[in-house]
Amino acid sequence: MLVRMTTNATNADGPQVRPRRRAPAGAAVLREDVTEAIRAAVFEELATVGYARMSIEGIARRAGVGKTAVYRRWRSKLHLVLDIVSVIAVQGLPAPETGSLEGDLRMLYEVSSRALRHPVASQIIPDLQAEAARNPEIAEALQKALKQGQEEVALKIVAAAEGRGEVRAGLNEELALDLISGPLYWRSVVIRSPKLPKGYLGALARATTEAIKAL
Amino acid sequence: MLVRMTTNATNADGPQVRPRRRAPAGAAVLREDVTEAIRAAVFEELATVGYARMSIEGIARRAGVGKTAVYRRWRSKLHLVLDIVSVIAVQGLPAPETGSLEGDLRMLYEVSSRALRHPVASQIIPDLQAEAARNPEIAEALQKALKQGQEEVALKIVAAAEGRGEVRAGLNEELALDLISGPLYWRSVVIRSPKLPKGYLGALARATTEAIKAL
DNA sequence: TTACGACGAAACGGTTGCGTTCCGACGACG
DNA sequence: CGTCGTCGGAACGCAACCGTTTCGTCGTAA
CATH class of the missing domain: 1.10.10.60 (Homeodomain-like)
Known part of the structure; x- marks a missing residue:
């Protein structure tokens, strides 16, 4: 599973911790x-x-x-x-550091594509996505999950590239994120292609790199 | 509305045309x-x-x-x-012909972004998207609708660019389509940003052009 | 002028889920 | 060894839809 909870450790929205009267109880505890x-x-x-x-x-x-x-x-x-959903959100991906924008993107795509084509994700995400349009609370939770899982990492990658002078400093980061996340999401979730043709991720990383350099 | 039907013209899946016994009837006809x-x-x-x-x-x-x-x-x-859904699919977008890849993309984005941020679309599409994961018939209908509305046009644009020698002939068209469609979809439907920052579409077209040239 | 069939409305019995309540059984803590 | 609270199970009354049927009304093509 994704996360192991210490027996009573949760707070917000997890299994409820209610105000115990006096004695928490004996062996009658949520299993x-x-x-x-x-x-x-x-x-x-x-x-x-x-x-x-x-x-x-x-x-x-x-x-x-x-x-x-x-x-x-x-x-x-x-x-x-x-x-x-918040449980999923917990897992923060580590930002890759290969020393080049293209290399970083390639690694990000490697991880993301595996996650996205996991049946659980590719079924659940669009479903919650649709639901989020009607329910602000779900929207927020989902945003948080996706943001932490993708956008944050993508932002670090871009910042690193800026730092190296590989791309123009002060570029449009918002657009950069879309360029990074969009295509793979489109193919994996929207087109729902079962398998990526080989060489796809590499070519994608290369093309995206060029796109960002042009910003 | 989107399509006007001649009183009895439909076939596949439209309002049912059943085998009339002998006389279709008088004024007792589906209104x-x-x-x-x-x-x-x-x-x-x-x-x-x-x-x-x-x-x-x-x-x-x-x-x-x-x-x-x-x-x-x-x-x-x-x-x-x-x-x-099939009714929506009918409307085929005309392919722009500005004479340059970037210009064509820009026009495509102009049209697409308007369509995508239309509340009806941005609510319904992800919903059916999610449903399509469980229902092959919906999946097929939706694919057809999205393909005709976007991919076909995008393909023409790319082919035209190839013809002009603006991009490498024989490039990976599959990937090109993802690069074209992904980012805008991501921002409009996934991120659901209510309004695009000005200059966004232009910058996107420019970046995407560079990406495709790198294929 | 007649007859056909679509019209809205209402009701049919059946299914599913809601959120709650009561039950006897179990098991660890004090 | 007794108490406490969770356990699964079953049932509660209520609500929403299902897909079908019946009804009286209405308008037009024949």
Whole structure:
């Protein structure tokens, strides 16, 4: 799985920590394995039926737990999904440092393309994307996840290239990010091509480099 | 609206033309205004609640017609949406011919960006996109619509540039298309930036031109 | 003038999910 | 060894849609 939670460590939107009255209790504590089973079930459900059709009953069914176990942890489908998404967001990609813009881009693409063509991602992301258009909270969570996963790294790469004098200083960074992220996303998620032709990523990195140098 | 149908002209997936027994009938014919009201309602419903949550009852309610009026025309939600999508697909964009790759791209972007930031499109497209991952029929219809609306034009532009010797002949056209379509889509649909900073499209066209020349 | 069929409205029985409640069982902590 | 709270399971009443059927109305082509 993606993240391991220390038994009670979460705060915002995670499994709820409520104000314990006096004595937290004995061995009647939320079981971590149940929590994890639910999370996994949400992922699968999200991928197969999508957010809109996803039901608490379905999740519990798939996880092999009672509905009560779910409601004990999250107040609603929305909270559940927000938690899940924020969990994904946690993993910050390390910025590559190959010493050249093209090399950095190439490495970024290597990682991103693997992530994007992972069935879970390529199913769930557009789904939440669509949902985000109607739900600001999902939009925010998703932005955060995508931003941290991609944009931040891309920004570092560009800044490094600026520092090396490889590209014009003070270039339009917003546009640079679009040039970096757009094409691969388009191919992986929109066109949904199952496999990238070999040499694709290299050529893409080269072309993108030229594009950014022209800014 | 997008397309005007001659009273009975459709075939594949449009309002159903069934085998009339002997006499088509008198003035008891499907009313075109009702058909159009339903189509419009589907658009709005699709934009506000999305495909998954959209219900026939809701459509009829919004259109101010009876459920029967809908079922008389389309067998299911799926047929209804497939019809709608194919209707969009009809409109083929004319390829610009400015005499230069950058000029052509600039014009393409002008048109595309307007289309993409139209609320209807920016809401509906990602929704159907997500749905397409689960439904091959929707996927096909959507591909057709997007392909005709974008890729075909983009391909012509690239071919023209090849013909002028502006770019290397025999370049990787697949990649070229991604470079052309990706960034604007990313910004408009994924990032969902409400307004493009001025000068954006011009800079994008210039950068993309350089990228393609590097292929 | 007649007959056909679309029209909106309402109701049909059936399914699914909602969020809540009660249940007996279990198991670790005090 | 008793208490506490989670466990899965089942049922609650309520709501929304499903796809179909029935109804009386209406307008036009024959």
